[in-house]
Amino acid sequence: MGRGLGALIPDFDEDKAQVSELQYLAIEKIVPNPSQPRVIFDEEKMKELADSIKCNGINQPILVRKIDNAKYEIVAGERRWRACLMLKMEIIPAIVRELTDEESLQIALIENIQREDIGPIEEARAYQQLIKRFSYTQDELAQKIGKSRPAITNAIRLLDLPDEIIEHVISGTISAGHARTLLSLSVNEDRINALHKIINDKLSVRQAEDLVRRSMEIGKVPTPAKQAYVFEKESYIKENIWKKFTFKGNQKTGKFVFSYSSPEEKQELLNSLGIQ
Template identity: 40%
Template structure:
């Protein structure tokens, strides 16, 4: 049997004070709180883990530290469970606290009891873990992806659920496109989120792995990796431009030459085999944009 207790001494004090100043019947915790907001002291033996738990690894040393804290201070934050068959309770969130409580030798644990279907339980578990647990970036990304796939959330809706910008959600989801070796390095804390964000823009997986080895061996900072990736990208662009230059007719070369003199900027022509394409004017700052705009205005004045 589970036994119920109020939300704490603060609430009890308020109720007691009200009873001394009001002749009306003394309210109980059950009458002033929603049923799901009451804390139940539940026998640990009746609690079963959540099969949809997004966290797949629990650090043993951290669990031992939490267990020691629980022995001394008790449970600060109740776990959340739902009632299932055979008088058991399934964890919605708080499995780390549950494991540490068992390790601490507790017989019961405070818990909120909620009613939730499997999808609702999954969403609550994922969101709670994303916000409160020390998940690595890949675990967060997997949790985000499961919310998108299994709870039918858009990235915008997901961002609202977890209190993150949509761009942040997108950056995490992109990590799942990385090779398994890079994802494993992130999980082992050998690669930071910043490093990974720089590497995810590289399409060549072998090159990604080469840079990963370089990061580990030379202890490269995020800034150094960003500069390395930028340098490689610029090299690829030059190679691409060189290949295009070999195929372009002579008038295109003359046009690029005239435009570069006119705008004092790098000019690139993208041309398909059919002869259509576009002219790209490069710039490095807002000041250069203003200079290019000024030159266009001068040309208009001559027409």
């Protein structure tokens, strides 16, 4: 966790957590947290982490809690666990704590926010979940995680955009800077038209700002002559079949990409697709 639970969650009672000594647990006895806020694990970065662990070992144990007599649930460190699975390791260093469901979720959310590679939408959703689940004000959350209140406010505002724009931010087609620019437009139809023009014309954030400013002056965003193709079933597949799904292509040709980060996840994917 790096900063420790006391730093991440100031009101967390470490004595109550009953910290045990470092243990080496069988990987097969460890399961991921079903409430894990992180749903996307970059395959290339996972391989880099696995290579690092192979050469240097694990520098930091994962944090788990016991959920029954034989299994442990990950609270923090799922990337390290997945990397060990990729290396077919049999044991992993872990610290076991007694945590409630609420404490476990709170730690997972805050650790997720403090990742260097967290995406803007993932970050915004984590802020929103913390505020709703634990009744934080934005000021209280800012103090807990070491961010400014305006940074949290601006992040959460991205979630007010239409799903189509949010999906393009997640996929990296446009940046969070582009998306924030679109917030200046009050009509979703104008936002979508501006989105397509940004994508088609490969506009920079500064150019997107100019587009939005001109559009607000005339009262409407020009409809692009040729809009970027959007696969309408992508969200359905992500929600109902496989979260790590992406589509690349157009109306006539393209490819479906289903990503996985471990042998176990590969089998889970095959099961989801009905392949035995």
